[in-house]
Amino acid sequence: MNMALAFCMGTDIAGIVSNPIGQPVATRGVLVFLSFAISTQFFNGASILIVSPRLVFTFSRDGVPPFSSVRYKLHSRTRTPMRGAWACAGTALLLGLLALEGPTASIAGLYMSWFIPVTSRSLEGKEWVPGAFSLVRWGRPVAVIAVAWMSFAIVVFAFPSTPDSTVSNMNYTAVVLSGWIAMCLVCYHFPVYGGVHWSSRPRSNINGVSSARIVRGAGQKR
Structure with missing residues (x-):
């Protein structure tokens, strides 16, 4: 998108900057295409907010981030990491406040x-053992x-x-x-409490069951 704008905007930089509405890109028919970009960014943010709480939940299971015992809990009704979602949303909101400065x-x-x-x-x-792909x-x-x-x-x-x-x-x-x-x-x-002193590898919450058996069992249930 930026490359297309750079090649097509012309050489009248002063006219572009002095756009009446203060948004040189959002003019005339470009608004139609810009709406797709805005919608894409909205759904992109929604998908990130779905994935990131699960990462927080996984790291909290391993005891990596602060307050792991609080974040490593699922919602009683939805069985989803809601506390991780609120943590991600709150952190993103604090970082987003920097946009107020410019x-x-x-x-x-x-x-x-x-x-x-x-x-x-x-x-x-x-030595690294490759996965399925x-x-x-x-x-x-x-x-x-x-x-x-x-x-x-x-x-x-x-x-x-x-x-x-x-x-x-x-x-x-x-x-x-x-x-x-x-x-x-x-x-x-950090001395004593830092992850370098105790963290070794991700913990498994599946004991005594191979991934192949889990896949076969899920397929049979379906």
């Missing part, structure tokens, strides 16, 4: 959430290309919107991202 926004955090596991997997020295020998080249692109994108999204940035229009991506990574590292390497 119009800048970034998806660098999303790229970082992919960058860390892909890099860790590629640099890991231990694996790129085999193509895995490393794909990982290198992905990490190179995400590194470039994270740097681009961290740039300020104007050379002379102020408090109101500053891009806070570098501040928030660095603070979040620092907090995670402190929690993991």
Whole structure:
């Protein structure tokens, strides 16, 4: 979408910036296409809010984040991790308050959430057992290309919107991202209580039952 705008907007930058409604993109017929983009972002946020509480629930099962004993509980009626959903929504709301300081926004955090596991997997020295689907020998080249692109994108999204940035229009991506990574590292390497001292691997809540038997049993019930 951004590439299409860049190629089609023309050279009258002053006319574009001085749009009467203050939104150069949202003019005339473009509103129709922009509505699809807005709807897509809404459903994207909804899907993230469905997946992220389950991740919080899983990490809380392993005792990784703070207050794990509180988050590792399912709703009595829906049997869903509602406490994890509220935790994710509350954290996102606090981070979203930074938008009140200016119009800048970034998806660098999303790229970082992919960058860390892909890099860790590629640099890991231990033997790795592939799952049902694996790129085999193509895995490393794909990982290198992905990490190179995400590194470039994270740097681009961290740039300020104007050379002379102020408090109101500053891009806070570098501040928030660095603070979040620092907090995670402190929690993991904290003396005595940090995860580095006790965390070994994800815990299994399935005892004595193989995944093949579970799949066959589910198929028979259906």
